[in-house]
Structure formats: structure tokens, C-alpha cells
Amino acid sequence: MTGILIDTQLDPLGSIIAEARADTDLDALLDGRIRGGEPKPRRVDPTTLAVLEEGDALGPGHYKAFIVLTLLDAPVHPQLPISLATEYGVNCYGVTFQNATEVWLAFRRAFHKVRTRTKANGLGIYGSTIVTGGSQDRDQDTKQPIIRGVLRVLHTTSSVLPPGS
Amino acid sequence: MVDRRKVSRVKMNRKSIDNVRLAIADGTAAIGKAIILAADVPDAEPYGVGLVVEGGTLTYVGGKKVGSWHQSGEEPRKPKAMKVRGKDTIQTATGWSFPAHLLEFGTVRMGAQPFATPARNEVEPRAAGIMRQAAAYRIARTLRK
Numbered sequence: 026m027t028g029i030l031i032d033t034q035l036d037p038l039g040s041i042i043a044e045a046r047a048d049t050d051l052d053a054l055l056d057g058r059i060r061g062g063e064p065k066p067r068r069v070d071p072t073t074l075a076v077l078e079e080g081d082a083l084g085p086g087h088y089k090a091f092i093v094l095t096l097l098d099a100p101v102h103p104q105l106p107i108s109l110a111t112e113y114g115v116n117c118y119g120v121t122f123q124n125a126t127e128v129w130l131a132f133r134r135a136f137h138k139v140r141t142r143t144k145a146n147g148l149g150i151y152g153s154t155i156v157t158g159g160s161q162d163r164d165q166d167t168k169q170p171i172i173r174g175v176l177r178v179l180h181t182t183s184s185v186l187p188p189g190s
Numbered sequence: 191m192v193d194r195r196k197v198s199r200v201k202m203n204r205k206s207i208d209n210v211r212l213a214i215a216d217g218t219a220a221i222g223k224a225i226i227l228a229a230d231v232p233d234a235e236p237y238g239v240g241l242v243v244e245g246g247t248l249t250y251v252g253g254k255k256v257g258s259w260h261q262s263g264e265e266p267r268k269p270k271a272m273k274v275r276g277k278d279t280i281q282t283a284t285g286w287s288f289p290a291h292l293l294e295f296g297t298v299r300m301g302a303q304p305f306a307t308p309a310r311n312e313v314e315p316r317a318a319g320i321m322r323q324a325a326a327y328r329i330a331r332t333l334r335k
Contacts, residue, residue: 064298082298095295095302100311112307114295160271165292166299173295175307
């Protein structure tokens, strides 16, 4: 059974992360550390308790620049297979406030007013816009400098590729 | 073509303009109030129970505060980030106090629990109607005087 209201809804988060990692300016600052939902957690060996891989969120003196994208809302059109305004919270963490600002500005350059593109999974993005942001803050737990913003993505919720392609 | 012979001085009816601006301000304040009432605020850890429950709105016309409303009945304080400026501006701030932004966007240890954006998106389609109703009330009251 197929149809625009039955097909699996496409999520643009993976595509946004892939686009961000492909952006040379952003990747030079982040080295691929752009995450969806939460920072990369620390990996610990369960038997020896040795740290196998340190996560993104570290304490003072060990900060790393990274971005966490959180889904704020994803209202869909009641009749058409499109999202009206999927919005993501963009948390840009930096080593310093200046570094966090650089990360935020690089992210803004990469996504603000970027027009139509089609992804390999058939997701059609009509456009992405930074709607607000730039306010400085510190993370409540690690005290790491952070700049927050909101990214709005207008996209299809089903594939725009012809069947069989 | 403009008839240049009949030049008359235009007198601005400032009182009427002020009433129109106040009516628009009432409309924006009503939208803000609707967003606050539509929000389902998560009452979550780690900041304790009940810290982010009540929200409010503040409205400024031409840099002067013309209206405020808070669910607790208290007078809300202007957020530091809000810049009130300009003679011809109408500004309304709607929101919740600290740590609402941490719930909305999350922290490194706590996932985001957005409530403000969904509330805004819920009210957005009705915004014109809410504004019309609130503005009409102010205009009708002015005309009655």
C-alpha cells in the first residue's frame, strides 16, 4: 500500500548533518562533530572502566567545538506531503565565546537562504533559513560557551524521486 | 497627476493614530497570551518541579510599556535581551522565565523538551483572528467615548 499519506515520513536531520559535514568552513572548525539530539557520549569499557573514546561535552580546559541539533517542532501540512516549518534548535558550542561565534556564523553561512536541493533518499528541501539566534550563554553543566539559534527547513515528507529511480 | 494649485496642509490626527497603534499592540499582546496559554510546559528535572510553569507577555509602543500580563498575576520583568527602541515601534515579548530556554534547547546532559515552538506553531494559523478580535475591542471602546 502506497500513497502520500501512508509512505514513511522523511526526516531531514540526517541530510542537514551530512550537509554541515560537507561544508569545508564548518568542518574545519568542527572536524565532523555535529550531532543530532545530544552530544556524542563518552565510551567506557564496562570491565576495566577505561575510557575508550571521550565524548563531545568535556569540562573546563578540555572544551571542544561541536554542534547539537535538537528538533523543536515539525508541523506537517494536513493535505500535502510537505512540512510547513520543521525547526531545529542549533546549539553551537565553542572553546571560547569567540570560537562559538565562529561556529555559529559558519553554520549560518552554510544554511541561511539555501535554496532547493534533492537528497539521495528522495527528500526534497525547498529551502533552509536561520530564523533567529546569536544569543550567547554558557552550558549549565560544563559552563562551556554556547550560541543558540533556530534553523527552519521547508521540505517534503515523502520522496520526490520517480519510482524505481 | 497631482493638482498643485490645491495644496492644503494635512493635519495629523495624532490621537487617532495612537489609538490605532494601541489597537495593534493589543492584538500582538493577545497573540502572546494565546501562545502562553497554548504551551504545555514540561515540569522537568534537573531544575526542580515548578520552576518553569508560568509565562507572561510585555508590550511596548514607541518605547513605552503599554501592557503586561503574567499567569501568576505578578508584573513580568523585561528580558535583558529585549531592546526597546524607536518611536514608531510596536514590540511584544512573550516567554517564560529561567530556565525555560534550557528546556527548549536542552543542555549537554539533558535532552531538549521543546514547548514554546510547538505552542507558537499552534497559535500561528489563528494569529490574524486573535489580533482582529483584540484590536476590534479597543477600536469599539474608543468609538464609544
